[in-house]
Amino acid sequence: MIRDPETLTLLLDTISRFVREKLVPQEAHVGETDQIPDDIVQDMKDMGLFGMSIPEIYGGMGLTMEEEVMAGFEVSKTSPAFRSLFATNNGIGAQGIVIDGTEAQKQYYLPKIATGEIIGSFALTEPDSGSDAASLRTTAVRDGDFYVINGTKRYITNAPEAGIFTVMARTDKDRKGASGISAFIVEKGTPGVSLGALDKKMGQKGAHTCDVIFDNVRIPAVNLIGGKEGVGFKTAMKVLDKGRLNIAAASTGAAERILSDALQYARERKQFGKPIGDFQLIQAMLADSHADIYAARCMVIDAARKRDEGRDVGTEAACAKMFASEMCGRVADRAVQIFGGAGYLAEYGIERFYRDVRLFRIYEGTTQIQQLVIARNLLREGGQ
Numbered sequence: 001m002i003r004d005p006e007t008l009t010l011l012l013d014t015i016s017r018f019v020r021e022k023l024v025p026q027e028a029h030v031g032e033t034d035q036i037p038d039d040i041v042q043d044m045k046d047m048g049l050f051g052m053s054i055p056e057i058y059g060g061m062g063l064t065m066e067e068e069v070m071a072g073f074e075v076s077k078t079s080p081a082f083r084s085l086f087a088t089n090n091g092i093g094a095q096g097i098v099i100d101g102t103e104a105q106k107q108y109y110l111p112k113i114a115t116g117e118i119i120g121s122f123a124l125t126e127p128d129s130g131s132d133a134a135s136l137r138t139t140a141v142r143d144g145d146f147y148v149i150n151g152t153k154r155y156i157t158n159a160p161e162a163g164i165f166t167v168m169a170r171t172d173k174d175r176k177g178a179s180g181i182s183a184f185i186v187e188k189g190t191p192g193v194s195l196g197a198l199d200k201k202m203g204q205k206g207a208h209t210c211d212v213i214f215d216n217v218r219i220p221a222v223n224l225i226g227g228k229e230g231v232g233f234k235t236a237m238k239v240l241d242k243g244r245l246n247i248a249a250a251s252t253g254a255a256e257r258i259l260s261d262a263l264q265y266a267r268e269r270k271q272f273g274k275p276i277g278d279f280q281l282i283q284a285m286l287a288d289s290h291a292d293i294y295a296a297r298c299m300v301i302d303a304a305r306k307r308d309e310g311r312d313v314g315t316e317a318a319c320a321k322m323f324a325s326e327m328c329g330r331v332a333d334r335a336v337q338i339f340g341g342a343g344y345l346a347e348y349g350i351e352r353f354y355r356d357v358r359l360f361r362i363y364e365g366t367t368q369i370q371q372l373v374i375a376r377n378l379l380r381e382g383g384q
C-alpha cells in the first residue's frame with residue numbers, strides 16, 4: 001500500500017541521490033577497511049533510515065511494507081553492507097518488539113532504535129541450531145522477577161554495534177520444539193553478555209557479525225517480549241516473514257545495480273572492432289538478467305501488497321526470498337562473465353558484488369529452507 005505517492009517519490013529520490021553521491025563512491029573504501037565511515041552513519045540517521053519501519057508514534061517513518069520494499073530497492077543499489085546496518089536494526093533487530101512487544105517495551109525501546117541511538121540485533125542462530133532453529137539450546141530460567149539466560153548465539157549481524165538483542169531462548173526445557181521457546185530483549189551492557197571475535201567473511205565487508213555469549217545473564221522479567229512465554233518462536237517467524245521480503249527487495253535492488261554496471265561495460269568495451277554489447281551472446285545474458293529482475297520485482301511488490309492487506313504471506317515471502325536471492329546470484333555471475341577478466345579483478349568492483357550477494361541465498365533461511373516452507377504450506381493448504 002502506498003499512502004501518498006508524492007511523499008514516497010520524494011523519499012525514493014532522496015535515497016537514490018544519497019546512494020549515488022555518497023555511498024557508491026565509498027564502496028571500495030568500505031570493502032577494503034571493513035568499516036562504514038562515521039559521517040555516512042550519521043547521514044543515515046539524519047535521513048531517518050534507522051527508523052524506516054518503526055511506527056510513526058514511536059518516532060519512525062512507519063513505512064508500509066510496499067513502501068519499505070520500494071525503499072529497499074533503492075538503498076540496495078550499492079554495497080549491501082550499508083543497508084545491513086540500518087535495515088537490520090529496524091528490520092529483524094526491532095520487529096520482534098514492533099510486532100509482539102508490550103506497550104511499555106515499545107515505548108521504551110522503539111524511539112531509541114528509530115533514531116539509531118541504539119542498534120537492535122536478532123539472535124536466533126546457535127552453533128548447533130541453524131536451519132533447525134526450533135532446536136535451539138539457549139535457556140532462560142525464571143528466578144523471581146528475573147530470567148537467567150545461558151547460551152551462545154552465532155553469526156549475529158551488527159552484534160559489535162548492537163545496544164540490544166532480541167534473543168530466542170528455551171523457557172520450558174521439557175518442550176524440545178518451538179512451543180518451549182520465548183523471546184527476550186537483552187541489553188548489551190547486562191553483566192554476563194560478551195562478544196566473540198569478529199567473523200572473517202567472504203563478503204559484505206562493513207557489515208559485522210560475531211558470536212554473542214550469555215553467561216548467567218539476569219534480565220528483568222518485563223523484558224520477555226509480549227509478556228508471554230512459549231510464543232517466542234512464533235514471534236521469530238513473523239519477524240522473518242517480513243525480513244525475507246526485505247532480503248528479496250535487497251537482492252532485487254542489488255541485481256539492478258549489477259546489471260546497470262554490466263550494461264555500461266557492454267556498451268564501452270570493444271572486441272572484434274565493436275562494443276561487446278553488439279554480440280548476441282552478450283545480449284542474451286543482459287536480456288535474461290533484465291527479465292529475471294523484472295520477475296523478482298513483481299513478486300516482491302505483490303507479496304508486500306498482500307502483507308499490507310493483512311494477509312498471511314508466509315508462502316509469498318519464502319517464494320520472493322528464494323527467487324530474488326537466487327536470481328541475484330545468476331545476475332552477478334553473468335555480470336562477471338560480461339566483464340571478462342576485469343570481472344575477476346577487484347578494481348572493477350563486480351567481483352565484490354559477486355561475493356557480497358552470495359549471502360542473500362543463505363541467511364534468514366537458506367534456499368532449501370524456503371523450498372521446505374513453500375512445499376509444506378502447499379501440502380497443508382491443499383491448493384496451489
Ligand SMILES: Cc1cc2nc3c(=O)[nH]c(=O)nc-3n(C[C@H](O)[C@H](O)[C@H](O)COP(=O)(O)OP(=O)(O)OC[C@H]3O[C@@H](n4cnc5c(N)ncnc54)[C@H](O)[C@@H]3O)c2cc1C
Nearest residue numbers: 122123124125130131155156157209362363364365366368
Ligand atoms: C553473514 C551472516 C549473517 C547472519 N546474521 C544472522 C543474524 O543476524 N541473526 C541470526 O539469528 N542468524 C544470522 N545468521 C545465520 C543464518 O541465518 C544461518 O547461517 C542460516 O539460517 C543457515 O544455518 P546454518 O549456517 O546453521 O546452516 P545449516 O542449517 O547447517 O545448513 C547447512 C546446509 O544444509 C541445508 N539444510 C539444512 N536443513 C535442511 C533440510 N531439512 N533439507 C534440505 N537441506 C537442508 C541448508 O540449506 C544448507 O545448505 C547469519 C549468517 C551469516 C553467514
